[in-house]
Amino acid sequence: MWLQIPSPSEININYWDERLQYLPRLCKLTFPFIVPQKNDEITHISKEFVDIFFGFESKMQNPQKRKVSFYNPLNYLIQKNEAITDCWMICDVDDVHQTVSQFLITYIYDRISKIGQDGKDNPNIASIICYNFASSGNCQNSNCQMHHVSPTPLLLFQRQKLARLQYTVVRQLDVLYRHGLLCKEILNLQNWWAENLVKCHLRYHSPHTSCPEVTYMALANLPIHVRDGLINEVYKTMLFNKSKNANDFEVMLKYILVIQQLRDKTVIDEFYREMSKTKILSHPNDLTVGFEYYCGNFQAIPIGRYLSQFFSFLYNNKVISAIISSKSFINYSLKNIKQVNLISSDALGDLTSLVEFTTSLIFTVGQEYCDLCLPRAYLINYFEAFNAKPLIPVRYTYSRKNYLSAINNSIDQVQQLLDLLFCKEQAYLTIILRLIRLLILIGLNESKFVQNILNLFKHIISKYDIFSTKIKKYLKEDDFTSLEIILHNDLKEKFCDSLVIVHHRCISKSKFAFFEKNGVKRLTYNSIEEFRSSLRKIISSVTEIPEDKLALLDSLVES
Ligand SMILES: [Zn+2]
Ligand SMILES: [Zn+2]
Known part of the structure; x- marks a missing residue:
């Protein structure tokens, strides 16, 4: 009985929170001793620590010496000793410092790597929320590894708070690593938790399992050095793999969307420079996936350039240019969806975010x-x-004609994407719903397209054998006002x-x-x-x- 390991559902949020809280405190207390920052404080802190571990009676006349009792649990760690008298050995004070320091490093490393491992089994921090369970209260998949909870903003807030703390704790080891006190393996643990933070907590999934205001509160609460660490990790991974990433849009989209969330302009600039690098082709047939011709047929430039331009233009409030760049990127993605590795539901979810982002920008510049x-x-x-600037009338706006054709093009892109997704409805359920909602938003904001959208819904329902009742509810409705109400109620269902x-x-x-x-x-x-x-x-x-x-x-x- 007492050997029973608690099952994930028994892992209590409060317990984990307390367990995590204790570690940064420990680090804050001990790091000035292990890796002192200011010279004048070293002796002072060092003395206090040695007093704590070896007691005041260890003091000797010579400040460079300490006597250590045989009964002290740390005595076996001290390598060198000079003289032994009954129960005492006389040691050099630097050796004693070294021993205490080594003991603390091992202790902290063990605790943090243990929590780093254990955390992987805690669904509050290491699992995505199951959409099926969240929306209907039950999940048919008996092998489902996702977190079965009914999300509310408060619950999502607690999850993110815990995940943020977990990442902060794991990152503490970075200080020791940078001082050469730990081996390279701790980087794997840090990378794992950086990936996890992005995958389970920062990435937008659906209006029923994600809550953006909560995400941004979590980001705003990240300590500066942790935020920088995250950017560095995201950035490095992105750039380190750049050679093979020119055709991996999944990776590209994932990281650039995180950088957008973290609002780091330097990385966006760096990404732009990277994506503007051309390469020479020895023959026009050598053009590879993820590249297009540049100035004739003997040079190539990454398609990712359009994605980087999207963000750069937006920073400069050139909204229409940003929309055009984004559409070029989406278009290429749709035509080469498998070759550019946009297959997984997460990857297509990110592409959907870009489609939503772009379409909402079109709405903003359709009018003064x-x-x-x-x-x-x-x-x-x-x-x-x-960037809220597109909402303010200091930017160029579309002519009515160009505005309508930009929206028309968005509907086209959504339709192409839906055609790809309906072949595997179950796997892409949340993304299909996001795209259907987007179509209704288009009709809601530009009534000229209401009929197109209703026709498109009829077309889809006749073409595919649809399983989800939620999707059917949308597609079968032929009155647009009712569709708007369904959308309104659907979005606010989980607050x-x-x-x-x-x-x-x-x-x-x-x-x-x-x-x-x-x-x-x-x-x-x-x-x-x-x-x-x-x-x-x-x-x-x-x-x-x-x-x-x-x-x-x-x-x-x-x-
Ligand atoms: Zn999900
Ligand atoms: Zn499930």
Whole structure:
């Protein structure tokens, strides 16, 4: 009985939290001794530690010497001793320091690597939330490895807090590693947890299992050195594999989206430089996947350049150029989906994020003053956390004709993607739903396309044998107003998302005013600051996260 290892569901969040809290404290206390930063403090700290471990009675007349009792548990670790008298040995003070230090390193290393290993079995930090369980309360798959919980913003907050702490703890070893006190293997552990943070906590999955405001609170709360470490790891992995990554869009999208979340412009600039490097072809037939011709047929440049341009243009508020770049990248991806390694559900989810991001940008530049209806998750992921400038009338806008053709092209891309995904409906369920919701958002924001979208839904339902009742509910509805209501209720089901009317003050009456009666919140603004503060009020009213906690987002956004 007492040997029973608790099953994952018994691993209590509070227990784990306490276990983790204790380690950074231990490191904070001991690191100044193990790897002292300032010379003048060394002797002082060193003395205190030796006193703690060997007692005051170990002091001798000569400050360079200490006497150590045979009964002291650390005595066997001391290599050199000069003289032995009954129960005491006389040692050099540096040897004693060395011994205590070595003991602490081993102790800390053991504790942290143990928690690093054990954590891999804790579903709160190391598993993705199961969408099937989250949406219906049961999961048919008996081998399902995912976390079976019903998510709420609070639960997601606890999960992310724990994951953030876990990563912070594992990263403590980095200090010792950089001083040459630990072997290279600890990097594997750190990389594993960096990957895990991205995969299970930072990456957006679906409105039922992800909550962007919670993600950004977690990011804003990362200690600076941990955040830098994460960027470094993400960045290094991305760049180290760059030679083989020109055709691996899964890797490229994954890392660039994390960098976007962490808002690190230097990495985006570096990525841009990397993706602008051309290579010489000895023959035009040598063009490989992930490259296109550049200035004739004897030079090639990575397609990833379009992705890097998307972010660079956005930073400079060149929204239309950004949209064009992104569309070129998406287009190439759709035509070469297998060759560029966009197969896994995670990879296609990231591509879907890019499609959502791009389409919502089209809405913003379709008119001088914005009057839009978008999910809160879009507003946070694509505007608040990155660049809210496209919402403010200091940027070029589309002509009506170009605006409509840009949207038309988005619908086209979504349709192509859906055609690829419906072959494996079960595996891609959450992504299919995201794309269907996006189509409804398009009709909602530009009524000219309502009929196209209803026709597209009819076409899909006649073409595929659809399994999911949720998808069917959307596709079978032939009244667009009802579709809007279904979307509204679907998004807010878990409180992790909801529709928001984004209304610039210069427009007297929002065209979505009718929607407010159904409980859709309206965000009125005329500056970026007002956009942010109104968004925060809305988040706080829906998720019950206190407004002052959300203010933490600012530190991330404005850094
Ligand atoms: Zn999922
Ligand atoms: Zn499951």
